[in-house]
Amino acid sequence: EQIAQILKLSGAPALSLGVFHEGKVVHKAHFGRRECTKPDAPNDESIYFSGSMLKILTVSTISKLAYDGVLGWDVRIREYLPDFNRDDDVGRLATLRDLIANTTGLTGGVFYWSQQNGELLQKKNELLRMACHIEAVKPFRTGFLYSQWNYVLVHLVIEAVTKKPFSEVVHSTMIQPLGLKNTTFAIPHGPNTISPHGAREDGSAIKIKINPWTDESGMTAGAGGKASLNDLLTVYSKLLHSYNDQLAHNRDTTPESPFVGLRAVFEPQVKARTAKSNNQEYCLGLYKTSLPGNLSISSWNSPLFGEKTPAFGNTLQGVEVFHHTLGIPGFLGSMFLVPKSSSGVVVLTNATPLLDASDLVAQGLLGVLLGEPLPYLLKMANTAPKISSAIFRFIASSLEEDKTDTPPSLPLASYAGIYYNSSKTFSLHVSSLEKGLRISVQGNPRVTYDLEMFDGDTFCLPVKRDEEYGEKGMWPQLLPSFRRVEFEVDKKSVRCLTWHHD
Known part of the structure; x- marks a missing residue:
C-alpha cells in the first residue's frame, strides 16, 4: 500500500x-x-x-x-x-x-x-x-x-x-x-x-x-x-x-x-x-x-x-x-x-x-x-x-522581481544570428519574435527556447514546468541562471551572448 x-x-x-x-x-x-x-x-x-x-x-x-x-x-x-x-x-x-x-x-x-x-x-x-x-x-x-x-x-x-x-x-x-x-x-x-x-x-x-x-x-x-x-x-x-x-x-x-x-x-x-x-x-x-x-x-x-x-x-x-x-x-x-x-x-x-x-x-x-x-x-x-513545486515557484518569483522595464539596446532583429562557442564546435541560432527571441540549439527546430525581454540586453526563459518536463521531455533544470541569456552589445551591434547552462 x-x-x-x-x-x-x-x-x-x-x-x-x-x-x-x-x-x-x-x-x-x-x-x-x-x-x-x-x-x-x-x-x-x-x-x-x-x-x-x-x-x-x-x-x-x-x-x-x-x-x-x-x-x-x-x-x-x-x-x-x-x-x-x-x-x-x-x-x-x-x-x-x-x-x-x-x-x-x-x-x-x-x-x-x-x-x-x-x-x-x-x-x-x-x-x-x-x-x-x-x-x-x-x-x-x-x-x-x-x-x-x-x-x-x-x-x-x-x-x-x-x-x-x-x-x-x-x-x-x-x-x-x-x-x-x-x-x-x-x-x-x-x-x-x-x-x-x-x-x-x-x-x-x-x-x-x-x-x-x-x-x-x-x-x-x-x-x-x-x-x-x-x-x-x-x-x-x-x-x-x-x-x-x-x-x-x-x-x-x-x-x-x-x-x-x-x-x-x-x-x-x-x-x-x-x-x-x-x-x-x-x-x-x-x-x-x-x-x-x-x-x-x-x-x-x-x-x-x-x-x-x-x-x-x-x-x-x-x-x-x-x-x-x-x-x-x-x-x-x-x-x-x-x-x-x-x-x-x-x-x-x-x-x-x-x-x-x-x-x-x-x-x-x-x-x-x-x-x-x-x-x-x-x-x-x-x-x-x-x-519541487516550491523550487520552481521561487525561480519564477525571482525572475519576476528582477525584471525591469529597461528595453533592449537595439531592435530585436539585431540580436538574430548564429552564435558559436569559442571552439566553433557548438552553435545557437537566434531569431527575433514579436516580443522576444527564439534560440534554436544547433539550428534544430525541435530544440528551441523562447525568450522574453527581461532587463535591457538580458532576456529570460520563463518558467513553464509542465511544458518543459512534460511535453518537451527535458531534464529538470534547477539552476536559476539557466533562465537568463545575456547579450553583449556595443553601440551598433551584438558581439556575443552568455548562457550559464551548466
Whole structure:
C-alpha cells in the first residue's frame, strides 16, 4: 500500500521492484501501467531504459578487456585516441580509471548532447573534438565530479581498441555469458517495452520522446542500457556472487562467471560528491556507503531534501552498501547491493517525476531486508512534490522581481544570428519574435527556447514546468541562471551572448 502511494505521489505510471537475499530472488512486484494511456501492467520481462544502472556492464567489459590484455586501466587515453589533444592534465594524463572514477574534473556538459524531445545535438564523429573543449571545472584527480563525457570517451576507446561497435563488445563479453534475455544497448522493440513519461505538476503523466542512445549516438556506454527486472536481478546477484568469491579466495576470476577483476572494481577511488564524511566514496562505476549514510546521494531526491535527507542505517554501523541510480528523461531507478549478506534491491520507474519513488521504495525494501525501519518514507514522499513545486515557484518569483522595464539596446532583429562557442564546435541560432527571441540549439527546430525581454540586453526563459518536463521531455533544470541569456552589445551591434547552462 505504501509503495502504491509513493508511486502515485511521484507521477510515474509504473514501478517494478525486485529483491534478492543470499543470492536468491525472494520478492518481485509490479505496479501501475507500462504506458499512461493503456491498461497493460509491467511484468518481470518488461524492458526499462536502465541507463546508469547498467554502467556496471560497461565497467565489467573494461575489466575483462584489461584482464585479457586488450587495454589497460592505467594507459593514457591519448594512446587509444590520438586526437584527444587537450592541452591540460586531462588530455595528457587521463586514463580509463580516471574516466570511470569521474576524477577528470570535466563538467557534466549535458547541454551539448541532448536537451529536448530526445534530439541528439552532436554527431558521433564530432564528440571527440567536443570532449577536447569541454571545460574542466575541478583540478585533475582532486575530487569527484560526475560527467557523462567521461563515458563518451570510454565508448570511443572501446570501439577504437576492439574495432567493433560498443554494443557488440558488451553483448559478447557480458550479456551473452550472463544469459540475459532482455538486455540490450540497441533499440528495444515489442509491446513489452516500457514507455517514458514526464510527470505534470498535478501528478498526471504524459508520454515523452527520448533518445535510445544506441551505438550511433556515441553515448551508449553511459546511458544506452535497457533491461528487464529479471535481467537486472541476474546481473547484480551474479556480480555480488563473483565479487564475494574473488574477495574470499584472493583471485580475479570466478568459475563460470564473466565478471573478472572485481576487487579493483569495488575498490573506492575518491570521496563521493557532497559526502560530509569519508564513509561515502565512488568506486569504478559504483557508489560505496559505509552505514549510516545518505543513500539518496545520487538520487533526484537529493536536491529536494539536501542536508535534511535522513541517514540510512543508524542501527547498522559499518555495513557496506554499494549502489547506483538511473536518471534520464522518462526513467528513474535505484539499486542497492549488500555484499555481507549477498543481498540486493532493484527498483525501476518510468517518468521524470515529482519525486524519485525508486529511491524511497528501494530504501524501504532495504530497510526491511536489513531490519532497519524507515517510518519517515511516506512523509518524505508527501513532502517532495511540494518542495519541487516550491523550487520552481521561487525561480519564477525571482525572475519576476528582477525584471525591469529597461528595453533592449537595439531592435530585436539585431540580436538574430548564429552564435558559436569559442571552439566553433557548438552553435545557437537566434531569431527575433514579436516580443522576444527564439534560440534554436544547433539550428534544430525541435530544440528551441523562447525568450522574453527581461532587463535591457538580458532576456529570460520563463518558467513553464509542465511544458518543459512534460511535453518537451527535458531534464529538470534547477539552476536559476539557466533562465537568463545575456547579450553583449556595443553601440551598433551584438558581439556575443552568455548562457550559464551548466
